[in-house]
Amino acid sequence: MLSYIAMRFLRTIPQLFLISVLAFIIIQLPPGDIVETQIQNLQASGATVDQRQAELLRKQYGLDRPVHLRYLLWIGKIVTKFDFGYSYAFQKPVADVIKERMGYTFAIALLSAILTWVIAIPVGVFVAVKQYSLADYIVTFFTFIGMAVPGFFLALVIMYIALTKFGIRVGGLFSPEYMVAPWSWGKFLDLLSNMWLPIVLLGIGGTxxxxRTMRAMMLDELRKQYVMVARAKGLSELQVIIRYPMRLAINPIISGLMWLLPWLFSGGTLVEIVLNLPTAGPALYSALMAEDMYVAGAYILIIGALTSISAVFSDILLAASDPRIRFGGVEGV
Amino acid sequence: MATDNLLIEIKDLHTYFYLAEGVVRAVDGVDLRIKRGQTMGIVGESGCGKSVTALSLMQLVPPPGRIESGEILFYRAVRGNNASTMTEVVKITDLKPNSKEMRSIRGNQISMVFQEPMTAMSPVRTIGAQIMEVIMLHQEVDRAEARRRAIDMLARVNLPNPAQAIDRYPFELSGGMRQRALIAMALSCHPSLLIADEPTTALDVTTEAQILELMRTLQNDLGMAIMYITHNMGVIAEMADEVAVMYLGRVVEQTDVQSLFFNPLHPYTRALLKSIPQLSDATAKKRRRLEVIKGMVPDPYSILKGCTFHPRCEEMIPGVCDQVLPMLIEVEPNHSVRCHLYGTP
Structure with a gap:
């Protein structure tokens, strides 16, 4: 098991390298460089910039050096100083832009993921056990609706209803009076009262x-003979279901964890834009629109890194839960 | 038949499955008696209700099936005050499938070995964990003691290196080894009845012989009764003391194994015995075609009038067999048959 974990971590190193190269290429893709963009901005505001000044700026950013050195400079700063460059759209370092959004992004997405599991796993198991019952048909009906209706559309509908019928302002994470206020108990409660809606909206599709996944997996497992054997042991039905078919049916959920971290980042972008949330998705979107390439590059790098890291964790969890994976992999060789 | 050494008595058991296409009368009036320490062989074609009878005995009939009527009595041995054993009658058919009392019988006093050793254990838990689970469920012992007993049981079923094997996962064992582990699991609480539902069907012949030998040895050591379900007459000859032949949810003949092979009474039993391929047929100069029972098992939704075997019977009496359902009558001591050839009801 330990060697499996070590191997799995080692394998992510080339992955991370490739991701960083890709992110760097994307930063370089737009025609011109940041100095040009900066000069244009300065000129637009009425200042004059001469050629010498531009050269100086280029030297300062290291733009006069060859491409591979520029890459090393960029990635070196990220690794050593957590410095992702400067965002022109937000007028501050990219690291600061990410930092202030990271907390909310993780809080909202993690809570909606937890909500998803807390609801979906027991419900999925229940409807599988009670296949073709009224409850099964009702749940099936709603799960198809939940999967078919896009979250951003649901968000729009709920905002419209809340505003027109109840006069409640929906959107954002804080009420206007707390928007710029320092952290206090009141601000925290206000955050909670605003956060449940995006959590639920983001969770609906996943739930x-x-x-559906849980139900299908359980139906497969319930037919297997070991379930009858477990019953024949004298275990209660609940013990049988939790200890036997559920232990196996949970596997796709565990391997699905791989998508959790990247999804936290970008999965709910549309919903977040509609609800005007200060999270990562909308920021990435606006950075791309504004050709704010250092922000975009940083986001791509982070999403890529998170994907490969969460793949490692879901693989380790899966190996811990299912010995067949443990034995079929590195240890078996 | 004396009742003092009776273990299981099934009286007119009906277990039906309520499907959208109709009612399947999987077990339609089964009478059966199993004595302590005896091996009762249940033989019959696929779909004749052998397995459902066994599942009814455990109250494990899967929905949409349920026990419709009839009685299953379990003569449970209880230890008296002065070290004497007494029997107490438990009416299994009165217990709810999920009730505490039924669960305390299941896996403890009546346990079962199933057909497919490959899928009979959860692949994600060690065989030790799955065996210890039964022991700890029914006996008040701690983990260490349960583990000790599980290793002891694995040694009894001749699993090599039981102390190491206990921490193996089922997929690390061969089919024969897995079936041994499953037998160890079923016997870990020293049941008074072991139901073996075609336990060797999925195994090769050599392994089958070993498993049968093992079950006989364990039966001698532990003194349990075995209800051995099979469609293989050879296995019946090897294992059983008493045999019940089933056809379409009913017992058509019940007797001891000697009488069954040397003096079969029911036309179905005779036809079954004739349809066994003989090695001498292959070596004989004039080859004989393998005899088969004509026709097919009728579809499960139909209800036949009279004896259910009459459309396929060689000795059918028109006007009688297709009109009146024969009763199970004892034509010789300890030899019952359900056929009009041996007396009218």
């Missing part, structure tokens, strides 16, 4: 999908 519906996970219920």
């Amino acid at each position: 519906a999908g996970t219920i």
Whole structure:
């Protein structure tokens, strides 16, 4: 098991390298360089910039050096100083832009993922056990709706209803009076009262999908003979279901964890834009629109890194849960 | 038949499956008696209700099936005050499938070995964990003691290196070894009845012989009764003391193994015995075609009038067999048959 974990971590190193190269290429893709963009901005505001000044700026950014050195400079700063460059759209270092959004992004996405599991796993198991019952048909009906309706559309509908019928302002994470206020108990409560809606909206699609997965997996497992053997042991039905078919049916959920971290980042972008949330997705979107390439590059790098890291964790969890994977892999060789 | 050494008595058991296409009368009036320490062989074609009878005995009939009527009595041995054993009658058919009392019988006093050793254990838990689970469920012992007993049981079923094997996962063992582990699991609480539902069907012949030998040895050591379900007459000859032949949810003949092979009464039993391929047929100069029972098992939704075997029977009496359902009558001591050839009801 330990060697499996070590191997799995080693394998991510080339992955991370490739991701960083890719992110760097994307930063370089737009015609011109950041100095040009900066000069244009300065000129637009009425200042004059001469050629010498531009050269100086280029030297300062290291733009006069060859491409591979520029890459090393960029990645070196990220690794050593967590310095992702400067965002022109937000007028501050990229690291600061990410930092202030990271907390909310993780909080919202993690809570909606937890909500998804807490609802979807028991419900999926229940409807599989009660296949073709009324409850099964009702749940199936709603899961199809939940999977088919896009989250951003649901967000729009709920905002419209909340505003027109109840006069409640929906959107953002804080009420206007707390928007710039320092952290206090009141601000925290305000955050909670605003956060449940995006959590639920982001969770709906995933919940519906996970219920379907859980139901299908459970139906497969329930037919297997070991379930009858477990019953023949004298275990209660609940013990049988939790200890036997559920232990196996949970595997796709564990391997699905791989998508959790990247999804936290970008999965709910549309919903987040509609709800005007200060999270990562909308920032990446606006950075791309504004050709703010250092922000975009940083996001791509982070999403890529998170994907490969969460793949490692979901693989380790899966190996811990299912010995067949453990034995079929590195240890067996 | 004396009742003092009776273990299981099934009286007119009906287990039906309520499907959208109709009602399947999987077990339609089964009478059966199993004595302590005896091996009762149940033989019959696929779909004749052998397995459902066994599952009814455990109250494990899967929905949409359920026990419709009839009685299953379990003469449970309980230890008396002065070290004497007494029997107490438990009416299994009165217990709810998921009730605490039924669960305390299941896996403890009546346990079962299933057909497919490959899928009978969860692949994600060690065989030790799955065996210890039963022991700890029914006996008040701690983990260490349960583990010790599980290793002891694995040694009894001749699993090599039981102390190491206990921490193996099922997929690390061969089919024969897995079936041994499953037998160890079923016997870990020293049941008074072991139901073996075609336990060797999925195994090769050599392994089958070893498993049968093992079950006989364990039966002698532990003194349990075995209900051995099979469609293989050879296995019946090897294992059983008493045999019940089933056809379409009913017992058509019940007797001891000697009488069954040397003096079969029911036309179905005779036809079954004739349809066994003989080695001498292959070596004989004039080859004989393998005899088969004509026709097919009728579809499960139909209800036949009279004896259910009459459309396929060589000795059918028109006007009688297709009109009246024969009763199970004892034509000789300890030899019952359900056929009009041996007396009218």
